[in-house]
Structure formats: C-alpha cells, structure tokens
Amino acid sequence: MVASEKKSSREPIVDCDVHVTDTPQAIAPYCEMPWRKSLEILGKAPQRYLDIPGWSPSMRALAPIPGGQPPRSVHNVKEMREELDMIGVDHGILLPDHLLFFATLPNTEYATALSHAYNRWLVAEWLQPGNKLWAAIMACPQNPQDSAKEIERYANTPGVKAVYLPTAGVNPLWGHRNYDPILAAAEAADLPVILHSVTVISSAFPCQLDQFENQFGRAVLGHAFAMMANLTSMMHTGVPARYPKLKIVFTEAGVSWAPFLMWRMDKYHQEWRRTVPFLEERPSDYMKRQMWFATQPIEEPDLPEHLVEAINHFDGMDRTLFASDWPHHDFDHPRALLKLPLTPEQRQKIMWKNAAELFKLPMTAGKLLEGHSA
C-alpha cells in the first residue's frame, strides 16, 4: 500500500504547506536598520517555540501540561530536504513558523522591515536550483502599498511561486479594501495567494479564543474559523469578481468546512444579492473557479468515503491540494491520503497535478508540464 517507498517509479508529491524555522537571529542579517537591532536583541533573549513576544506573540497564557511530542523545527535546506524525502514529499511550498503570527505585530514600520527581511532571507537561504523548494513571499497587511511593491519586486524571481497572506489575527480581515493593492499585485504577477493562520489569542475576529481554557478548544476552532472568516470577507467585498484572475489558497483547516461555507454563502447570496451586486454569480461559482483548499489537517472520518463525498461537494478533485504542514505537530504524512477511496486520476490531481498547475512547478519527478519554464 505504501507507494512512497518505491522512489523511482512512484508518482510525485507536491506539498503546498511546509514550514521553515524563522528565528530573529537567522533573519537579523537581512533586516534594515534600525530594526536589525531589534532582531538582534530578540535573538539573544530566551525563546519559546512559536511564542516570542515581538516576533510570534501567541498570547496563549497557558500552563504547560506535561507529556506530548516534542516540537519539530527545520532550520536549513539540508534538513528540509532530508525530512521531506523521509516522508516522500518531492516539492514543497515554504511558509514560515514564527511569522505565522506576523499580522498581529502592531508596529507598521517594524512589520514592513520584517517582511522585507523575511523575503530576502527566504529567497537567499532556501531557494536553490533543483532543490524543489518554492517560496511564498510574505505580504505585509500592515502596509499594503509597500507590500504591493514587494510583490512586484519578486514577481519574476526564480523559485517564487506564491504570496503568503498572514491570516492569524489579521485585522481587518483579508478582503477589506485596504488590501486591494496586495491582491492587485498578486494577480498582476500571476502569483496565487496562500492564506495561512495559526492558533492565536487576539481581540481580532475570529481569534477571541481566550475563553477556551486549553489548546484543544482553541485548535479545533482557530484555523477553521480563520479560513471561514477570511473567505467570507473576501467574498463579501467581491474579491474574486474584482480580481478575476486571482487564485486563492486556503490552508491548514482541512477541507470539509468548504462545502458548508459554500452552501451557506449561496443561501444568503440569493436573499442579499443586491448588497453584493459585484457577485454576478453565486459564491460557489467563484469558489469552484478561483479557490483551492489544502488537505491538512485531513479529516479522518470512520468511513473515508465520507470525506471523498465532502470533497466532491465543492468540485474538490480539481480544487484540493495535498499539504503535510511538515514539521508541525499535526502534520499529515502523504500516506494518510491512501485511505481515501480515490481513482488513480483523482489521487494524481490531489497529490501533485492540481498544485503543479496552480503554482506552475517544473515537475522533474513527474511529467514536465506544458508551457513551463523553471
């Protein structure tokens, strides 16, 4: 059953959510002054996993509970390549660790400098010809005008395949018209945007998770509600209608919320069309044309066919992308999807073809796609 063991003959795997460890000390040399000084100070201070004030403010305020697996971090290309090879992933789209909390950083000038530094670091340290690691450069919701220029700057950089939209605690939500320059730049650059959240306690909707007294309750809701709120926000200002070539990817919330939200939006669209007249088709029509959904953390119903059914509800065989979330605690091994009753063609689409087409990846392990240049 484990196809990944036979490397030479097996199908390739594209993973649209892989995390690089982004410490302040690693990124400091790439940061403009005076903020480089701030990163150097942060780099010398004691650091907790995904919980550094001024860098990754999770605001958890929870006592440690003994037990559990130790956190995993990947600090360089060599480690990343070895570990992805170990789980059978060929291509990975790189997203940050600590800077998943980026949108909650309140100082605009600092955030702007940090977004520049992260992008410089990511491109310089992680992209190497042939390593099959691809960058999602970080957008800066705190400074949309500058962020648009940053996207233009990297539009033709080899290896840059997407724009990461920091989603945890973003306020206002993606879809607010303040962010239009970022979306316009991503559309013009033909770079898909990737929304990625993280469990954060924030006063920004829908992250007011402080009343949940443990990580179970917060984790169940955090990512999923963030994706639903941001997708709804983008729909309610007509983002897919106003940017008809923009491609939008939703990650780390599984996929079964997508049909629920799709049906719910269609239901209210029929009554409130006149309030969103830019949506000349149903929300589901835009979802099925311009939005993609990453598998991790894949739902694990007792009957795997129920998940296949949920995927089919949103025409998901063309819209679902495999994601591992490596190296995080709730990562999915590619073989998790072997349990799903899919046809070989459907499996190919979800495990690599949909992503290869979306991100325009040169598939050296698989078939070289038409019209692509590396």
Add this chain to the structure above:
Amino acid sequence: MSEQKSSDGFLVGPVSDLPPGTHKIVRLRNMEIGVYNVDGAYYALHNMCPHQYGPLCKGPVGGEMRCNQKTGWRFDWARDGEILTCPWHGLEFDLTTGKCLAPKKYQVRQFPVSVVNGEIRIHADSGRAPATA
C-alpha cells in the same frame, strides 16, 4: 379573480386596466398568474417562486442594483420597473425573462401575452415572447 376562457387565450381585461408600471394577479385554472405592464410590454408570470413556492407576484417591483467593471465598480441602480422581488425571501427575478438574478438556476414559469382589440389575453400552452401594445 377568475377569468373567462375564450378561443384565443384567457381574457385578463382591457388594456386600460393595466397602465405601464402596474400589474394584476389573475386565476387561470388552478394557477395564479401575475400580469405586468413594463413600459408598454406585457409579461405574465406564475405567481409561485421557484425557491420555496412563495407568492412571488405579491412582491415589490423595482430595479437591479449593479456593480461591475461597466459601472466602474460603483453601485448603480438600473432597469427600474423590471425586477420583481419575492415577498418571502427576497429573491429577485427579471420580469422580462423570468430568470432569477441569483441563483440563475431558478426560472419562473412565463406565459405569452397578446393584445387584440384592446384586450389583454394570456396563453397558457406555449411560447414566452411578450406582447407589445
């Protein structure tokens, strides 16, 4: 009210009963049908919303709020008098085509209307083309 069947469709009444911008609901066999005068063109629609079967023709007639590239992405009120809104759930229908503005899968049944010798008649068997006075 019940209408008299003639050899040439069902009589709605004289055109003077239905000036532009007005409508009336008539009963034809077991159906209620709304007959509308939109700027001199007559349209007849089944008084039943295809959504949850509400009394569509008892809803208000207005225009279409639009916002697209042609309007410069600004809100624009268009086609006043041509859009019917169901009183139950607010679904909007194009009076001239019977099509829902959203979702497009909903289509209200339409009936041809003719005007002969100053009398408006509905034809319940075939066709959809509106009549002009």
